[in-house]
Amino acid sequence: MACPENMFFLIVLFISGVLVCFGQRDLITTMPDRLDVLTGSCVQIPCSFDIPDQHKDTFNSTILTSGVWIKENSNFGERPDNVIFNSSKTVNRYQGKITGNMSQKNCTTVFFNVTTNYTDVYFFRIESQPFRATDYDKSVYIDVRDFPSSPVLSVSGEVKEGTLVSLNCSAVTPCPEHPHELTWTLPTQFTTENQLQENPDQTKSVLSTVTFTPSYLHHEKNITCTAVYPVGTSNKTAEHNMMLNVSFSPKDTSASISPDDPVFVGSCVNLTCSGTANPPVTNFTWFKISEGKTTQVASGQSYTLNVTVGDGGLYYCEARNSQGCGKSNEVQLAIKGGGEHLDSPVGLT
Ligand SMILES: *[C@@H]1O[C@H](CO)[C@@H](O)[C@H](O)[C@H]1NC(C)=O
Ligand SMILES: *[C@@H]1O[C@H](CO)[C@@H](O)[C@H](O)[C@H]1NC(C)=O
Ligand SMILES: *[C@@H]1O[C@H](CO)[C@@H](O)[C@H](O)[C@H]1NC(C)=O
Ligand SMILES: *[C@@H]1O[C@H](CO)[C@@H](O)[C@H](O)[C@H]1NC(C)=O
Ligand SMILES: *[C@@H]1O[C@H](CO)[C@@H](O)[C@H](O)[C@H]1NC(C)=O
Ligand SMILES: *[C@@H]1O[C@H](CO)[C@@H](O)[C@H](O)[C@H]1NC(C)=O
Ligand SMILES: *[C@@H]1O[C@H](CO)[C@@H](O)[C@H](O)[C@H]1NC(C)=O
Ligand SMILES: *[C@@H]1O[C@H](CO)[C@@H](O)[C@H](O)[C@H]1NC(C)=O
Ligand SMILES: *[C@@H]1O[C@H](CO)[C@@H](O)[C@H](O)[C@H]1NC(C)=O
Ligand SMILES: *[C@@H]1O[C@H](CO)[C@@H](O)[C@H](O)[C@H]1NC(C)=O
Ligand SMILES: *[C@@H]1O[C@H](CO)[C@@H](O)[C@H](O)[C@H]1NC(C)=O
Ligand SMILES: *[C@@H]1O[C@H](CO)[C@@H](O)[C@H](O)[C@H]1NC(C)=O
Numbered sequence: 001m002a003c004p005e006n007m008f009f010l011i012v013l014f015i016s017g018v019l020v021c022f023g024q025r026d027l028i029t030t031m032p033d034r035l036d037v038l039t040g041s042c043v044q045i046p047c048s049f050d051i052p053d054q055h056k057d058t059f060n061s062t063i064l065t066s067g068v069w070i071k072e073n074s075n076f077g078e079r080p081d082n083v084i085f086n087s088s089k090t091v092n093r094y095q096g097k098i099t100g101n102m103s104q105k106n107c108t109t110v111f112f113n114v115t116t117n118y119t120d121v122y123f124f125r126i127e128s129q130p131f132r133a134t135d136y137d138k139s140v141y142i143d144v145r146d147f148p149s150s151p152v153l154s155v156s157g158e159v160k161e162g163t164l165v166s167l168n169c170s171a172v173t174p175c176p177e178h179p180h181e182l183t184w185t186l187p188t189q190f191t192t193e194n195q196l197q198e199n200p201d202q203t204k205s206v207l208s209t210v211t212f213t214p215s216y217l218h219h220e221k222n223i224t225c226t227a228v229y230p231v232g233t234s235n236k237t238a239e240h241n242m243m244l245n246v247s248f249s250p251k252d253t254s255a256s257i258s259p260d261d262p263v264f265v266g267s268c269v270n271l272t273c274s275g276t277a278n279p280p281v282t283n284f285t286w287f288k289i290s291e292g293k294t295t296q297v298a299s300g301q302s303y304t305l306n307v308t309v310g311d312g313g314l315y316y317c318e319a320r321n322s323q324g325c326g327k328s329n330e331v332q333l334a335i336k337g338g339g340e341h342l343d344s345p346v347g348l349t
Pocket of ligand 10: 266267268306307
């Protein structure tokens with residue numbers, strides 16, 4: 001094959017010597033390293049190209065330039081079958097279209113109705129007059145699968161009760177002509193906002209941001225983001241589940257007393273504080289209300305007393321974590337016998 005590029009190579013080689021030319025590219029393309037595609041869908045390959053300085057004089061962008069895609073191996077000489085798309089032909093092995101403006105060095109290409117046997121590496125080549133070149137150093141790996149991969153969910157920072165939270169869900173859209181939709185399933189009311197984003201490698205992603213105000217009731221409940229890809233006349237879906245971890249101050253804090261009947265002086269009584277909190281309670285504090293005054297009497301989840309005459313009264317506990325504190329109901333410690341507190345059912349001393 002007496003391609004002009006080879007002749008040019010020989011001339012450069014002859015003039016400048018091996019070291020100058022060796023390893024230099026005749027064409028510089030920019031495209032993603034890989035694309036994940038769904039069977040039956042289309043794939044858009046974001047692509048642009050540039051002509052290296054040593055060929056700038058040979059390439060004339062005003063002359064119609066055709067684009068060629070070669071699979072498997074850039075050296076298509078021995079395998080003409082590997083040329084799967086040639087924009088100067090009307091019939092190609094792959095149904096496709098160069099949607100970019102080649103005059104602006106935009107070689108963005110869409111292939112339609114991809115099947116799993118399209119999974120391969122692809123090289124780009126331009127053919128114009130007199131310049132023709134393939135970029136041997138850059139290829140895109142296209143991976144075609146029957147099922148979409150899960151969208152990516154992200155939360156920023158802590159999810160706290162009563163504080164507005166935003167979650168992002170995103171999924172790359174290989175076929176921006178038929179972008180997928182993202183839908184949410186949440187245990188509460190929410191608002192969403194969707195946008196099409198461009199990634200650093202020029203591929204596009206759909207990003208959906210959901211905003212809601214969690215309460216402690218949503219702790220350990222699932223959130224689901226579902227990506228729905230239109231493929232032909234049906235849909236394919238992939239979802240990402242996430243269990244919510246909501247930080248909340250102690251809730252349902254409750255004090256209990258055991259035994260809860262009036263007791264004799266000298267017997268043992270347990271006061272226990274319970275409830276729910278995330279993160280767990282770090283500090284339980286017991287208070288006694290007596291003669292209208294509240295005094296702190298103990299700390300710890302349970303408080304055991306060997307009852308003395310002055311112990312009768314109302315007790316409550318406070319549970320505390322990093323998010324705040326919760327106060328319990330009041331329980332009564334009533335004393336049987338023991339002189340002045342005789343059988344007072346209300347027990348207030
Ligand atoms: C590019 O091609 C156009 C059309 O053939 C011609 O008019 C123009 O002079 C060429 N430009 C260069 C820099 O060769
Ligand atoms: C692309 O098609 C043109 C026109 O048929 C042809 O001249 C050229 O050789 C083809 N390129 C390749 C790489 O097959
Ligand atoms: C290249 O063409 C594609 C498809 O027409 C377009 O979406 C993209 O923005 C273009 N890229 C640049 C860098 O102009
Ligand atoms: C492609 O780009 C050239 C040069 O910028 C412009 O003249 C031409 O109109 C563009 N073609 C299309 C189809 O946009
Ligand atoms: C894709 O294939 C279906 C049948 O499998 C056909 O109806 C449809 O026209 C094709 N679409 C394109 C863009 O080639
Ligand atoms: C890919 O496989 C399909 C059947 O799944 C077949 O019809 C088609 O010809 C194959 N295409 C290529 C390029 O091998
Ligand atoms: C969600 O995406 C937006 C836009 O990219 C970004 O500003 C924000 O920080 C992201 N939020 C999360 C929770 O990742
Ligand atoms: C596909 O999903 C879209 C968007 O979620 C929906 O409107 C449409 O009814 C679904 N089509 C089928 C066939 O399930
Ligand atoms: C929540 O999601 C997990 C997977 O992350 C799943 O195993 C579990 O069944 C889901 N629970 C509910 C109530 O949907
Ligand atoms: C309670 O205290 C008294 C006096 O110190 C003691 O005699 C009694 O054994 C204690 N009762 C219990 C259940 O520990
Ligand atoms: C009080 O609690 C302790 C330890 O939790 C337990 O051993 C004891 O039996 C309890 N006493 C009563 C009266 O419930
Ligand atoms: C628990 O709370 C009490 C009363 O607020 C305080 O004195 C004590 O230092 C706290 N302990 C811890 C470990 O935070």
